[in-house]
Amino acid sequence: MVFPILPLYSSSRDVTEVIASKPYLCLAGQALLDGSKLTTEEILNFQESYPVIRFLAVRLSRGDVADDDVIRLLNNGVSALFLSDKEYASSLVELGVPEERIVLSDGSNYDCKFHLVQKFSSEQIIGVDTITSESLANAVVSSLRTDRADKLYTTLVVDSNERCLGLVYSSAESIKLAIEKEAGVYYSRSRDEIWVKGATSGNTQTLVGIQLDCDSDALKFIVVQNGEHSDFCHLNTESCFGEFLHGLVGLEQLLQQRLVDAPEKSYTRRLFNDPELLTAKIKEEAEELTEAQNKSEISWEAADLFYFAMVKLVSSGVSLKDVERNLNMKHLKVTRRKGDAKPKFMKQETASKKPEEIPEAIRLSVVEANDSVAVESALSRPIQKTSEIMHLVNPIVERVRNEGDKALIEFTSKFDGVDLEAPVLEAPFPPEYFEGLTEEMKEALDLSMENVRKFHAAQLQKEVLEVETQPGVICSRFPRPIEKVGLYIPGGTAVLPSTALMLGVPASVAECREIVFASPPRKSDGKVSPEVVYVAEKVGASKIVLAGGAQAVAAMAYGTESVPKVDKILGPGNQFVTAAKMYVQNDTQALCSIDMPAGPSEVLVIADEKADADFVASDLLSQAEHGIDSQVILVGVSLSEKKIQEIQEAVEKQALQLPRLEIVRKCIAHSSIILCNSYEDAFDMSNKYAPEHLILQIENASDYVKLVDNAGSVFVGAFTPESCGDYSSGTNHTLPTYGYARQYSGVNTSTFQKFITAQNVTPQGLENIGRAVMSVAKVEGLDAHRNAVKIRMQKLGLLPEGFV
Numbered sequence: 022m023v024f025p026i027l028p029l030y031s032s033s034r035d036v037t038e039v040i041a042s043k044p045y046l047c048l049a050g051q052a053l054l055d056g057s058k059l060t061t062e063e064i065l066n067f068q069e070s071y072p073v074i075r076f077l078a079v080r081l082s083r084g085d086v087a088d089d090d091v092i093r094l095l096n097n098g099v100s101a102l103f104l105s106d107k108e109y110a111s112s113l114v115e116l117g118v119p120e121e122r123i124v125l126s127d128g129s130n131y132d133c134k135f136h137l138v139q140k141f142s143s144e145q146i147i148g149v150d151t152i153t154s155e156s157l158a159n160a161v162v163s164s165l166r167t168d169r170a171d172k173l174y175t176t177l178v179v180d181s182n183e184r185c186l187g188l189v190y191s192s193a194e195s196i197k198l199a200i201e202k203e204a205g206v207y208y209s210r211s212r213d214e215i216w217v218k219g220a221t222s223g224n225t226q227t228l229v230g231i232q233l234d235c236d237s238d239a240l241k242f243i244v245v246q247n248g249e250h251s252d253f254c255h256l257n258t259e260s261c262f263g264e265f266l267h268g269l270v271g272l273e274q275l276l277q278q279r280l281v282d283a284p285e286k287s288y289t290r291r292l293f294n295d296p297e298l299l300t301a302k303i304k305e306e307a308e309e310l311t312e313a314q315n316k317s318e319i320s321w322e323a324a325d326l327f328y329f330a331m332v333k334l335v336s337s338g339v340s341l342k343d344v345e346r347n348l349n350m351k352h353l354k355v356t357r358r359k360g361d362a363k364p365k366f367m368k369q370e371t372a373s374k375k376p377e378e379i380p381e382a383i384r385l386s387v388v389e390a391n392d393s394v395a396v397e398s399a400l401s402r403p404i405q406k407t408s409e410i411m412h413l414v415n416p417i418v419e420r421v422r423n424e425g426d427k428a429l430i431e432f433t434s435k436f437d438g439v440d441l442e443a444p445v446l447e448a449p450f451p452p453e454y455f456e457g458l459t460e461e462m463k464e465a466l467d468l469s470m471e472n473v474r475k476f477h478a479a480q481l482q483k484e485v486l487e488v489e490t491q492p493g494v495i496c497s498r499f500p501r502p503i504e505k506v507g508l509y510i511p512g513g514t515a516v517l518p519s520t521a522l523m524l525g526v527p528a529s530v531a532e533c534r535e536i537v538f539a540s541p542p543r544k545s546d547g548k549v550s551p552e553v554v555y556v557a558e559k560v561g562a563s564k565i566v567l568a569g570g571a572q573a574v575a576a577m578a579y580g581t582e583s584v585p586k587v588d589k590i591l592g593p594g595n596q597f598v599t600a601a602k603m604y605v606q607n608d609t610q611a612l613c614s615i616d617m618p619a620g621p622s623e624v625l626v627i628a629d630e631k632a633d634a635d636f637v638a639s640d641l642l643s644q645a646e647h648g649i650d651s652q653v654i655l656v657g658v659s660l661s662e663k664k665i666q667e668i669q670e671a672v673e674k675q676a677l678q679l680p681r682l683e684i685v686r687k688c689i690a691h692s693s694i695i696l697c698n699s700y701e702d703a704f705d706m707s708n709k710y711a712p713e714h715l716i717l718q719i720e721n722a723s724d725y726v727k728l729v730d731n732a733g734s735v736f737v738g739a740f741t742p743e744s745c746g747d748y749s750s751g752t753n754h755t756l757p758t759y760g761y762a763r764q765y766s767g768v769n770t771s772t773f774q775k776f777i778t779a780q781n782v783t784p785q786g787l788e789n790i791g792r793a794v795m796s797v798a799k800v801e802g803l804d805a806h807r808n809a810v811k812i813r814m815q816k817l818g819l820l821p822e823g824f825v
């Protein structure tokens with residue numbers, strides 16, 4: 022049962038004055054309008070004015086309303102027609118009215134099965150004139166039953182988005198008060214009294230609807246939370262089950278807030294203020310959604326489109342509820358327009374392409390450095406919010422943690438399309454895993470590994486550092502390898518054996534005791550590439566976990582039946598990998614650290630007028646091809662219009678030759694050229710962005726390295742493409758992204774080490790520092806600390822008699 026009475030509106034006065042003077046009528050959430058007394062327009066106005074009434078029925082007899090108007094009513098939000106005449110019902114069915122929208126009376130009852138399952142007897146259909154808040158409450162209470170000893174009614178409280186806020190109890194009296202006051206009034210079992218929600222805190226509730234469940238032993242209160250805090254729970258969370266996930270409703274709330282308080286220069290404010298920009302973004306995202314191919318791209322692009330659509334809704338004062346109402350109404354339509362798209366959006370069958378079908382030019386947007394708003398937008402990375410990505414990643418991590426190999430195998434099947442029997446490959450790796458590896462490839466990998474080894478061996482800190490800080494106080498620091506390391510080698514859109522060597526070589530240089538690789542298996546044969554296996558063997562890896570993404574990270578952090586738990590996880594990856602690494606690093610149960618957030622690749626090139634446009638373009642594209650979430654930035658120093666044009670043309674020309682053109686196209690769409698007037702400004706810009714890779718294509722490039730404060734790795738001069746660092750020069754390519762170059766170094770040998778300190782204090786040393794220790798311990802109120810020194814100094818005769 023939804024609500025025990027069906028209020029009947031049978032005059033113009035009822036649908037205007039009566040309902041306005043008795044707002045509690047809406048709590049029923051349902052209404053029957055008399056079609057013999059009201060015009061079609063009055064019925065439609067009513068439905069528009071009172072959207073909280075979800076079930077709107079119209080009582081009709083033949084001749085009350087023209088056939089066209091019957092269809093109009095059903096197409097515009099009327100749920101059902103209440104009829105007494107069978108023949109009239111049949112003729113409406115012939116007209117195209119679906120049978121389930123017709124509720125026939127059997128003389129005394131209307132047996133409704135559409136929307137709600139409820140029999141309305143004539144006593145339950147009551148004219149609104151005679152309904153009072155008390156009679157409404159009596160109807161509810163007398164329909165309810167409870168088998169509880171205290172005679173209270175279980176009451177579910179939800180918000181207007183039907184999100185569950187919590188479970189409370191109502192008494193007959195509290196229900197009456199709730200209806201009378203149209204407020205959240207319940208019965209407190211702990212205090213044994215009526216409980217007006219928010220009476221003391223001010224965070225009251227407006228009651229907007231009441232429903233009874235199917236067997237009338239539970240109530241549902243639909244409320245709007247008032248006051249400064251919208252928390253329902255006494256623990257200050259939105260609901261008694263914790264905070265709500267952000268989702269579309271959360272985004273709407275956030276944007277409504279931003280409409281009021283977004284700073285002038287923020288991107289959201291710019292979107293609110295610039296309808297042309299907003300329109301362009303909606304079109305761009307809609308197009309990207311149409312082009313998205315796999316699940317991850319489609320969800321990504323749809324999320325972007327929803328975001329910009331939501332900005333449009335909020336700035337136009339349209340709520341998500343309005344949109345839902347519209348959807349519901351469309352769902353109720355009995356005649357629909359054909360589903361064809363407008364001709365301009367349909368593919369033209371003509372041989373010659375229409376102008377709008379020609380792919381858009383591949384162009385970086387150009388921004389002046391002094392346009393701070395544009396620069397801020399240009400430098401913002403195209404990444405999903407951590408909280409949003411965490412919502413996807415947390416359940417994956419938790420399942421692998423709780424279910425081990427079983428979950429690992431399931432997620433590999435789901436995300437990588439590979440059904441594994443066993444998720445781990447043990448060393449020595451079987452010969453079939455090396456199939457396809459050429460001698461040329463081995464040589465290339467050997468050369469790269471040797472260079473990386475040389476550079477990382479030189480970084481190895483073996484010595485014990487010893488400093489006598491005071492006579493007799495010797496402090497030392499000695500290195501130890503981290504025992505077990507898990508190395509993540511990406512394999513989503515490209516297989517990266519180079520990452521295997523960038524992580525594996527320093528791990529072996531640092532003498533880590535166990536090296537575990539993890540990489541997503543190939544869809545074609547469920548193996549990892551032979552190049553990765555080759556590197557794994559060369560660096561002495563004990564195992565290769567055949568899994569990627571958050572599930573691989575979780576398996577190595579917590580361990581499974583076949584994956585050993587490691588002490589540290591290193592390696593780059595997409596946003597799922599990075600989020601999972603950040604999650605496990607924060608979980609004290611995992612006891613696992615990480616190298617750094619190394620997400621989607623990015624590059625910033627500083628170029629001046631003398632730079633070779635082809636070189637600049639090739640460097641930008643080399644990182645753009647990594648993924649649609651990569652970003653490339655060119656900071657130009659006093660570039661002429663001609664040079665900018667040359668670079669743009671070179672980017673397009675080279676891009677069109679690339680097999681990963683579609684990825685590049687999407688990356689370039691959120692990449693920019695920023696124009697500066699001096700080298701100093703260009704380096705300021707770069708330090709602000711803190712790029713993973715910084716390429717200097719400027720005259721006397723090495724003289725400018727001193728201006729670099731934040732960057733993962735720097736590529737100095739026109740003949741140092743970033744690809745050299747990616748593969749073979751010897752530096753490491755696992756580098757901080759997202760701007761984390763401000764505080765993190767890239768992977769290096771010490772990333773695989775930890776440093777333990779020791780101190781050795783002699784009696785002379787104790788004499789030198791003991792009093793200082795005692796004084797500080799005293800001020801901290803930590804007497805046992807003080808005693809540990811005092812006892813020793815006393816035994817050594819270093820303190821005067823009677824010292825306290």
Ligand SMILES: NC(=O)c1ccc[n+]([C@@H]2O[C@H](COP(=O)([O-])OP(=O)(O)OC[C@H]3O[C@@H](n4cnc5c(N)ncnc54)[C@H](O)[C@@H]3O)[C@@H](O)[C@H]2O)c1
Pocket residue numbers: 316317413436437510511512513514515517520541568569570571572593594595597598619620621622647648651713754755756757758
């Ligand atoms: N910063 C660095 O040092 C550095 C170095 C090399 C590569 N990279 C970056 O690493 C990234 C590699 O990304 P990739 O995607 O090619 O490979 P990846 O191995 O990082 O990710 C692939 C895995 O992501 C998971 N996944 C995909 N869609 C998912 C979804 N919808 N939900 C949950 N999990 C999902 C799957 O498990 C899949 O195995 C690129 O962005 C590249 O730019 C960075």
Ligand SMILES: N[C@H](CO)Cc1c[nH]c[nH+]1
Pocket residue numbers: 517519520621622623713747754755756
């Ligand atoms: N540029 C990447 C680091 O962001 C590393 C890489 C591997 N293969 C090619 N490039």
Ligand SMILES: [Zn+2]
Pocket residue numbers: 622643644647747
């Ligand atoms: Zn690269």
